[in-house]
Amino acid sequence: MTPRNEKLEPPSDDKRWRIVQATMQRNGYERDGLIETLHTVQESFGYLDDESLRYVAASLNAPLSQVYGVSTFYHLFSLKPAGRHTCVVCLGTACYIKGIPHLLKEIERTYGIKAGETTSDGHLSLITARCLGSCGLAPVAVFNGEIAGKIEIEHALARLAALREAEDVRQA
Amino acid sequence: MKRPFKTRIKTLKIDGIDVGAREDETILELAQENDIFIPTLCHLEGVHDVGSCRLCLVEVRGTNKLLPACMTYAEEGMEVITNSERLQAYRRQVLDLLFSERNHVCSVCVSNGHCELQWLAGKLGISHVGVPYLYPQLEVDASHRYYSYDPNRCILCTRCVRVCDEIEGAHTWDVMGRGVECLVISDLNQPWGTAESCTRCGKCVQVCPTGALFNKGRAVAEMTKRRDFLPYLQTMREGRK
Amino acid sequence: MFDRLEEITKAEQETAGRFDHTVDVCVAAGCMSSQSVAIKEALEKEVEAHGQGHRCRVRGTGCMGLCAAGPLITVDAEKPGEIMYKQVTVGDAADIVASLDSTPVERLRCRTDVPFFQRQKKIALENSGLIDPERIEEYIAREGYSGLMRALTEMSPSDVIDEVVASGLRGRGGGGYPTGLKWTTVAKSDGDVKYVICNADEGDPGAFMDRSVLESDPHRILEGMAIAGYAIGASQGYVYVRGEYPTAVARLKTAIRQARRANMLGSGIGGTLFNFHVDIRLGAGAFVCGEETALIASIEGKRGTPRPRPPYPAEFGLWGRPTLINNVETFANIAPIIRNGGDWYARIGSGASKGTKVFALAGSIINTGLIEVPMGTPLREIVYEIGGGISGGGECKAIQTGGPSGGCIPAGYFDTPVDYESLSALGSIMGSGGMIVMDESASMVDVARYFMEFCMTESCGRCVPCRVGTVHMHNILDKFSRHEATPHDLELLEKLCDMVRNTSLCGLGQTAPNPVMSTLRYFRDEYMDCMMPELNGAERVGELMEVAR
Amino acid sequence: MSEKPTLATVWLDGCSGCHMSFLDIDERILDLAAQADLVYSPLVDTKEFPEMVDITLIEGAVSSEEDYHKIRMVREHTRLLVSLGDCAVTANVPAMRNRFAVRSVLERAYIENADLNQDIPVQVIPALRETSIPVHQVVPVDVFIPGCPPAADTIFFALTELLAGRKPDLRTTTRFGA
Known part of the structure; x- marks a missing residue:
C-alpha cells in the first residue's frame, strides 16, 4: 500500500514506462484513465503482469482488486505473454457459417493447444476474435497481424507451418 | 410555467394497499415498512444497491418490464404487485440458477441453518433444483488468519465488495472475469491472507449471506452473522457531518 | 466561416480539375486485407514511371461496398463513364495506368449498372469510396461541415432538435428509439455539464457498418456529434470505439486533429462562441459495452457492467451528468438532415421507419458487402437483387438479422419490408444492420x-x-x-x-x-x-389419484 | 392379493441415513402398515422389483451404472416416484466428487488412501459414472422430500399425505441440509 503520489517511480528504468506515464499524465492520474493506461501497458509490454498492475494501481490510486477486475473483464487484455507468433481466428457469424470452426479445430489439433492458449515453447498463440468486421471476406484469420480473407484450412496450416520453418531456420 | 412547488410525498398502491412515501423511498423499503415480504439477496441495508440478484423484481402497472424493488423509487399513482404467480415462478428459477451455479452442499456447510439462500429456498418452496448442476472447480482459500473464503458457496451478490469499499474503505474485494467465470477476489487475485489492503475488520464475513465467507474455528451452530452495525455506522457517520 | 469552407471547396475543385484522371483505391478494412495498400503504391509508382504525375492522381478512399469483389478500384468515379475494377492485384497496376487514356482493362471490369449499385440510396455512405478519409478538404468539398455551420449560425439549439424530430430518424444501433426524442430529453435535463457519446463499439458478429463509416468518412461522425453537442448544450464528446478496429481508430484520430486545425472542433468553432471537443476512448473487447450504461462505466475506467435503468443516461450518465448516446450510423445521418431539412429525410423510407439503413451482407450470398437502402425495401430485393442471390447455387433458407439479439427470418417471409416494426413482428429485430444469409445446409x-x-x-x-x-x-x-x-x-x-x-x-x-x-x-x-429416441417407461410421470384409488 | 397400495424403498448412492430416519417413525410403522404394503426395500427380503409399485421412495444419488439402470427400471415400474433426502434430491455429498475425474477419485480411494491391496477394483463394484447426479436428472420424479436426512415426522407426514391422495406441502417441515 503506497499512499498517493502523482508520479511514482516506475518499477524499472525500462524506457517503455515513460509511455505508460505519459498516458496516465494525459488523464490527470485519475482512476478514469485505468483502461487507457492498461491499453498502453499492453501495447508497450505485450501483456499485463503483476508488477505493472501494481504500478498502475499505485499511480492511479486505484485498489488492486479493482485493477485486476478490470484487467480480467476485457478480452483484449492479457495477463500472460503472447507467443512469438499469433494466429487470430475470427468467430463472427459469417465466418462461422463459412466453416471456421473446422479450421479452428484443425489448428488446435495440429498444435495441441486450445483457443486462447500458447504452445509450451512460446512459438504460437492461438486467439479467437468475436468478429473482425471483415465479414465480406469470411472466413477470416489473422497471421501476425496480417489479415487473410477467404482462408482455407490447408492454406492456413501451410502459413503456420511456414512460420515454424522460418523460425527453425533462424535458430539453425 | 414552472410548478412553484415540488411534491415530496407520493401516494401509491402496493398489492392493493394504499401507502404514502417520500420521493426518496424505494418500493422495497415501502414494502418492508408495510410488512409486505419481497425476497432479496444482493440488497443490504447500509450499502448502495446493484439490482443484480433479480429476486426483488416486481410488476408495475403500465409497464411490461419487471422492475427491481430495491432500485425503483416511489412514483405518484404507481400500482405495484409484489407477489404474482409469475413473479414467484421467476424467483424460484433465480434460486434454481444460483443453486446450480456453484457447489452448494447444505448438509456439510458451515452456514447450514443460518444461510439466506437456504432459507429463501424453503420460504419460496424450492423442493429441488430444476436445472442441471454446473459443478465448477473452485479452490477454498483458508490463508487468512481469522477467516476463510469458499467460492463454492459464493452467489456473487457482491455485498462483501460493497461493504469493504463503501464502509471499511479498503476495497480489498472485487470481482474478476466475466459471465459465469466471475469470481470474487482479494487484491491481485492472491490468497486473502496475503492481501495487504485487508484490515481484518471482518465486515465482509458478517454480511455474506451464505457460507462463502466465515469465521475460522466456529461451529455450525455458532455461525450466525451480525448486520446491525451497518445502519448504525451509517447513522453515526451522517450525524458527524 | 462559410467563406472559409467555400474557399477550401474551390481549392479542392481546382486541384481536381488539374487532373485528367483520378484512380481511387479502396483502403478500408475489407480491401486492405487483400493488399489494396500495396496496389495503391504500385499504381503511384506506375503513374510516376510514365511521367503522368501531373495529370493523374491515385487516392486511397473508403469502402465502395462490394467487398466480395475486392480489392476494388475506380477510375474517374465522379465523371461520366466511371470505370470500376474488381479483384485487382499488384500486377494489374501497369495495365490500369496504361489504359487511362484508352480503352478500359476488360478482364478486370466490374459492372456498375447492376442492382447492387443501382438500387442503393446513400446518405450515411454518401461519401464512402468517393473521398480520401484522411483529408478534411475532400470532406469539406462535398458539403462537409456546412451542416454544422448552418446549425451554429442560422439555427437555435431547439431548431436543430426540431429538424431531427421532423426527420423521424430512429436510433440505428438496434433499439430504434426516436433520436429527436432522445435529444429533447437530454436537452431538457438539468445540468450545466453534459456529454455526447458516439457508440462505435460495434460488437454484433456479422456487422461492419460502423467500421466502414469510420474508416471511409470519419469527419461525418465528428460533424454529427458537434451538431448534437450544440443542440443539447454539451461541449465534450467521446467516441467509444472498438479496440479491434485499429484502422478506424487511426483515421478517427487524424480526423479529430484535422478538424481541430480547421476550427471545426475545439473552442470557438467556426468563429462562433460554441466549443466542442472530442476524445477517443478505446474499448477493450467486451460486447456488453455496447449497452449504454456499460459503455459509460467503461469510459469511466471500470468494468463494463450495466446498471438498471432508470435513471437513464439522458438524466444521469457519464460521471452522473446528462449524456446523449447515439451510434455511428445515427450520427452519420445528422449532417445531411441539417443540410437538407428534416422533411427531406422523412420523405425517404416507410411508415414509422424513416430514411435509409446500412446493412452488412454476409454469409451465403454472392454480393457480400455493405449496402444502404431506403427503409421498407423488401428482404427479397435485398437478397436476390442487390445481393445477387445465394452463393454456391443452393437455396436460401433464412436470413439472420440483429446478431445475437435478433432472430432468423425464413425465406417464406422475404416479402416483408425491412423496417423496425415488421422485423420485430417476425420475432427478429433491425439490430445494427448485420444480415447473414444462410442456405439449406445451415442447421x-x-x-x-x-x-x-x-x-x-x-x-x-x-x-x-x-x-x-x-x-x-x-x-x-x-x-x-x-x-x-x-x-x-x-x-x-x-x-x-x-x-x-x-x-x-x-x-x-x-x-x-x-x-x-x-x-x-x-x-x-x-x-x-435432434431429440433422443423416447425413454418410454422411464419418462412416465405419476398421478396422485392413481395411488389413492 | 392385498387391496392396499404398495410401497417400495430403493437405496442408491447414499449413507442409508434416510432409511434410518424412515425407521425412526417407530411404532407409527404399524399405522403405515395398515395403509400400505412394503413390497420391496433393503429392509425386506424381496429380490425382484415388482411389476408395479404405487409409491417408491428413493434414497441416494445416481452415481454408478448400476444406479442408473436401476432407477430407470424402478421408474418404469412405479406410479409415484419420491426422492427422499438430499442425496436423491440434490446429489448432495456424493456429488462433491464431481469436480474431479473418476480416475483420480478411484486412485485417491483405492490407492493413495489404501494400506492394503492397492488396486482399483474392476469387478463386483459397479462402475462409477462421470458425475453423481440427482434422481430427477435421470427420470421424472413426482415428489421431493429434501433433508439430510428428512426427519422421521416429515417422512411419516409425507407418506400419509400421499396415501390420502394429496401432495404434501413440505415447505415448513424440511429444507436442504436439514
Missing part, C-alpha cells in the same frame, strides 16, 4: 447454439439470469446438436428463454433468447429431429 439449432455461446461468454456476470441462464440454455442447445436432448430439455429451454428474457438486467440478457425463440418458432422441426 438452425447450430445457429441458435452459436449465438447462445456468444451471449454466454459475453455476459458481464452481474445479474443471475443472464450469467447462469445463458450457460444452461447453451448446454441444452449443445445437447440438441449432439442429438441427446429429451422433451424435458425442450420444455426447460423454453422456460429459461422466457425467464432470462423477462428478468435480466440489461438488453444483452433480455434479448439473448431471441435467436433460440425465433428458430423454435420457424424451425421447430429441426429441434424435434
Whole structure:
C-alpha cells in the first residue's frame, strides 16, 4: 500500500514506462484513465503482469482488486505473454457459417493447444476474435497481424507451418 | 410555467394497499415498512444497491418490464404487485440458477441453518433444483488468519465488495472475469491472507449471506452473522457531518 | 466561416480539375486485407514511371461496398463513364495506368449498372469510396461541415432538435428509439455539464457498418456529434470505439486533429462562441459495452457492467451528468438532415421507419458487402437483387438479422419490408444492420447454439439470469446438436428463454433468447429431429389419484 | 392379493441415513402398515422389483451404472416416484466428487488412501459414472422430500399425505441440509 503520489517511480528504468506515464499524465492520474493506461501497458509490454498492475494501481490510486477486475473483464487484455507468433481466428457469424470452426479445430489439433492458449515453447498463440468486421471476406484469420480473407484450412496450416520453418531456420 | 412547488410525498398502491412515501423511498423499503415480504439477496441495508440478484423484481402497472424493488423509487399513482404467480415462478428459477451455479452442499456447510439462500429456498418452496448442476472447480482459500473464503458457496451478490469499499474503505474485494467465470477476489487475485489492503475488520464475513465467507474455528451452530452495525455506522457517520 | 469552407471547396475543385484522371483505391478494412495498400503504391509508382504525375492522381478512399469483389478500384468515379475494377492485384497496376487514356482493362471490369449499385440510396455512405478519409478538404468539398455551420449560425439549439424530430430518424444501433426524442430529453435535463457519446463499439458478429463509416468518412461522425453537442448544450464528446478496429481508430484520430486545425472542433468553432471537443476512448473487447450504461462505466475506467435503468443516461450518465448516446450510423445521418431539412429525410423510407439503413451482407450470398437502402425495401430485393442471390447455387433458407439479439427470418417471409416494426413482428429485430444469409445446409439449432455461446461468454456476470441462464440454455442447445436432448430439455429451454428474457438486467440478457425463440418458432422441426429416441417407461410421470384409488 | 397400495424403498448412492430416519417413525410403522404394503426395500427380503409399485421412495444419488439402470427400471415400474433426502434430491455429498475425474477419485480411494491391496477394483463394484447426479436428472420424479436426512415426522407426514391422495406441502417441515 503506497499512499498517493502523482508520479511514482516506475518499477524499472525500462524506457517503455515513460509511455505508460505519459498516458496516465494525459488523464490527470485519475482512476478514469485505468483502461487507457492498461491499453498502453499492453501495447508497450505485450501483456499485463503483476508488477505493472501494481504500478498502475499505485499511480492511479486505484485498489488492486479493482485493477485486476478490470484487467480480467476485457478480452483484449492479457495477463500472460503472447507467443512469438499469433494466429487470430475470427468467430463472427459469417465466418462461422463459412466453416471456421473446422479450421479452428484443425489448428488446435495440429498444435495441441486450445483457443486462447500458447504452445509450451512460446512459438504460437492461438486467439479467437468475436468478429473482425471483415465479414465480406469470411472466413477470416489473422497471421501476425496480417489479415487473410477467404482462408482455407490447408492454406492456413501451410502459413503456420511456414512460420515454424522460418523460425527453425533462424535458430539453425 | 414552472410548478412553484415540488411534491415530496407520493401516494401509491402496493398489492392493493394504499401507502404514502417520500420521493426518496424505494418500493422495497415501502414494502418492508408495510410488512409486505419481497425476497432479496444482493440488497443490504447500509450499502448502495446493484439490482443484480433479480429476486426483488416486481410488476408495475403500465409497464411490461419487471422492475427491481430495491432500485425503483416511489412514483405518484404507481400500482405495484409484489407477489404474482409469475413473479414467484421467476424467483424460484433465480434460486434454481444460483443453486446450480456453484457447489452448494447444505448438509456439510458451515452456514447450514443460518444461510439466506437456504432459507429463501424453503420460504419460496424450492423442493429441488430444476436445472442441471454446473459443478465448477473452485479452490477454498483458508490463508487468512481469522477467516476463510469458499467460492463454492459464493452467489456473487457482491455485498462483501460493497461493504469493504463503501464502509471499511479498503476495497480489498472485487470481482474478476466475466459471465459465469466471475469470481470474487482479494487484491491481485492472491490468497486473502496475503492481501495487504485487508484490515481484518471482518465486515465482509458478517454480511455474506451464505457460507462463502466465515469465521475460522466456529461451529455450525455458532455461525450466525451480525448486520446491525451497518445502519448504525451509517447513522453515526451522517450525524458527524 | 462559410467563406472559409467555400474557399477550401474551390481549392479542392481546382486541384481536381488539374487532373485528367483520378484512380481511387479502396483502403478500408475489407480491401486492405487483400493488399489494396500495396496496389495503391504500385499504381503511384506506375503513374510516376510514365511521367503522368501531373495529370493523374491515385487516392486511397473508403469502402465502395462490394467487398466480395475486392480489392476494388475506380477510375474517374465522379465523371461520366466511371470505370470500376474488381479483384485487382499488384500486377494489374501497369495495365490500369496504361489504359487511362484508352480503352478500359476488360478482364478486370466490374459492372456498375447492376442492382447492387443501382438500387442503393446513400446518405450515411454518401461519401464512402468517393473521398480520401484522411483529408478534411475532400470532406469539406462535398458539403462537409456546412451542416454544422448552418446549425451554429442560422439555427437555435431547439431548431436543430426540431429538424431531427421532423426527420423521424430512429436510433440505428438496434433499439430504434426516436433520436429527436432522445435529444429533447437530454436537452431538457438539468445540468450545466453534459456529454455526447458516439457508440462505435460495434460488437454484433456479422456487422461492419460502423467500421466502414469510420474508416471511409470519419469527419461525418465528428460533424454529427458537434451538431448534437450544440443542440443539447454539451461541449465534450467521446467516441467509444472498438479496440479491434485499429484502422478506424487511426483515421478517427487524424480526423479529430484535422478538424481541430480547421476550427471545426475545439473552442470557438467556426468563429462562433460554441466549443466542442472530442476524445477517443478505446474499448477493450467486451460486447456488453455496447449497452449504454456499460459503455459509460467503461469510459469511466471500470468494468463494463450495466446498471438498471432508470435513471437513464439522458438524466444521469457519464460521471452522473446528462449524456446523449447515439451510434455511428445515427450520427452519420445528422449532417445531411441539417443540410437538407428534416422533411427531406422523412420523405425517404416507410411508415414509422424513416430514411435509409446500412446493412452488412454476409454469409451465403454472392454480393457480400455493405449496402444502404431506403427503409421498407423488401428482404427479397435485398437478397436476390442487390445481393445477387445465394452463393454456391443452393437455396436460401433464412436470413439472420440483429446478431445475437435478433432472430432468423425464413425465406417464406422475404416479402416483408425491412423496417423496425415488421422485423420485430417476425420475432427478429433491425439490430445494427448485420444480415447473414444462410442456405439449406445451415442447421438452425447450430445457429441458435452459436449465438447462445456468444451471449454466454459475453455476459458481464452481474445479474443471475443472464450469467447462469445463458450457460444452461447453451448446454441444452449443445445437447440438441449432439442429438441427446429429451422433451424435458425442450420444455426447460423454453422456460429459461422466457425467464432470462423477462428478468435480466440489461438488453444483452433480455434479448439473448431471441435467436433460440425465433428458430423454435420457424424451425421447430429441426429441434424435434435432434431429440433422443423416447425413454418410454422411464419418462412416465405419476398421478396422485392413481395411488389413492 | 392385498387391496392396499404398495410401497417400495430403493437405496442408491447414499449413507442409508434416510432409511434410518424412515425407521425412526417407530411404532407409527404399524399405522403405515395398515395403509400400505412394503413390497420391496433393503429392509425386506424381496429380490425382484415388482411389476408395479404405487409409491417408491428413493434414497441416494445416481452415481454408478448400476444406479442408473436401476432407477430407470424402478421408474418404469412405479406410479409415484419420491426422492427422499438430499442425496436423491440434490446429489448432495456424493456429488462433491464431481469436480474431479473418476480416475483420480478411484486412485485417491483405492490407492493413495489404501494400506492394503492397492488396486482399483474392476469387478463386483459397479462402475462409477462421470458425475453423481440427482434422481430427477435421470427420470421424472413426482415428489421431493429434501433433508439430510428428512426427519422421521416429515417422512411419516409425507407418506400419509400421499396415501390420502394429496401432495404434501413440505415447505415448513424440511429444507436442504436439514
